[in-house]
Amino acid sequence: MFRSFIIASIFAFSAVFCETCTKPEVTSTSFTTQDATIVTNIAYIADFTLKCSNGQVPPLYAEVNGNIVPVSVVGPNQYQISWTEDIKTARSGDKLVRVLDEDGFAAARKALRSGEDLSGVSSIADVVINYPGAYNGPWLKSELLATLVSLVVAYFAISFKLKVTA
Template sequence: MLSYLICFLALTTTAVFGGVCIKPAEVSATSFTTQDATVVSEIALVAEFSLKCSNGVVPDNLYADIDGLITYVAKIDDKFQVSWTEDIKKAQRGDRNIRIFDEEGYATLRKTLRSGDDSSAVEPLVTVVVNHPGAFNGPWLKSEFIAAVLSIVVAYVAFSSKAKLLA
């Protein structure tokens, strides 16, 4: 009877605490952003990271808080990926802190947002940094404008030279 109780407690403990990342031991992240904004209307930002916990557990579901936008983190093989788009005019240059939450942290975050409290007080599982260096919006002067100005200058020089020769 005691062995059944021990087996039950072991299975229950594994089921309850088996999928919880106790302490993230190693996080490695890479980020990708749109560099050329001449032909697009929005900037795409992608953060890809791997997460290893000290207890050896890999979390199944993760959620990301991106400046108040909460989204699901996709799991691809052994890596996680979160992506989003922003308007070109609103996309800020520099580092962006993406707060990553597990199921418990996500539940706490949702509860905090519903009550109207400050969501920055909720401690994330990890924080991933995405660096956006900015996007190229094209040259300051368009080539059509430069061609029009040069043609006017050439025409002026040609007509003034003709006038001097005939005078």
């Protein structure tokens, strides 16, 4: 009985400590909404590959703008993080996404509960998404331009008619 308890403890202990990523290598690509003329939210997507020297990749989470979001597995060593922001609050520039393992996730949750800053939480890797901004349409809407042109044409038509009849 005692022997089986020790064997089970060793397996549980090794399972917990074998799931740590050592020497992570990250390559990433990112995508953002480019045209905001008909949408209300800006979408951010980061695709990245994570390779660990020991071959063990634990479950991953991400910290984005002070929020914890899940990391999706899309293939072998391929992961994806996505979220949206309102167009009014989305600012152009680099967005830092911190990739966390289970220990980092637990530390981040603890920091959020106690109201502490998340910058003290260590991450496995960082992914940077560059958001250049989105096209919101022309400065002058076509409806306004058409109204202005028709008013100018009407003004000249009426002024010429008054000159001809006078």
